[in-house]
Amino acid sequence: MAHKHQLREQRSGTVINTTSQKQESEIVLALKKVEQNLINKFDKKITLLHEKQWHLKDIVAELKSVFHETEFHYHFASSHIRPDGGILLIKGKGELSYPILIAEVKNQGTNDLRQQEGKPIQAKGNAIERLGKNLIGLRTALLRENIFPFVCFGYGCDFDSDSSILDRVTTMAMFGKLNKTYLHNEENNKFNRGSFYFRHNKWTVDEMTEIMTDIAVRSVQYYFSKYKESNFIPCG
DSSP, X not given: OBOOOOOOOOOOSOOSSHHHHHHHHHHHHHHHHHHHHHHHHHTTSOOEEEEXXXXXXXXXXXXXXXXXXXXXXXXXXXXXXXXXXXXXXXXXXXXXXXXXXXXXXXXXXXXXXXXXXXXOOOOOOOHHHHHHHHHHHHHHHTTTSSBOOEEEEEESGGGSTTOTHHHHHHHHTTTOOSSSOOOBOBTTTTBOOOEEEEESSOOOHHHHXXXXXXXXXXXXXXXXXXXXXXXXXXXX
């Protein structure tokens, strides 16, 4: 993934509603803590980058450089994938940088509130369905690697333990368990699952920080092992 920008303030701009604005601010707070944990852990051995989005043209260019016999296509140069928490990377020598953490946050379900207000129950929402497009693109973008450092935190009454919506999430997780970290690909790279943490209660900043730090640290260690530590640019 080719990038030249230094780590900067995470996502800014227009938000759809108050709920998504709060989600976003909490994931940003967690990401900043992850950044500090990485600095403490690796002691300036890495240069961190953060991107809000990943353009399809860049994904396709990188795929073509690796998979020479396969055809790839996109329609518009402006099209992109924009995870809620963006993409955290470490900078390598040359133009390449390497994703160590991709984070999403999804809230779905208002029937508990509607019942409290005496309103009729509505059909369950589709916030999780919208996650699918990003997931397909990100999994494909990371096919060159043996890890998939993706995590999604979902909360709301649609994710209660008796909700059938959980099996929609499980399907997206390639039938892996929920609330478990899957970083390394399995079965000769056939399963690049990612990690899906879903429950009724909202995830706290500290909870997200702990899970994301684990993913990011182990991702850095994977790249050090595969490409050698000397191939990465130290901070400063």
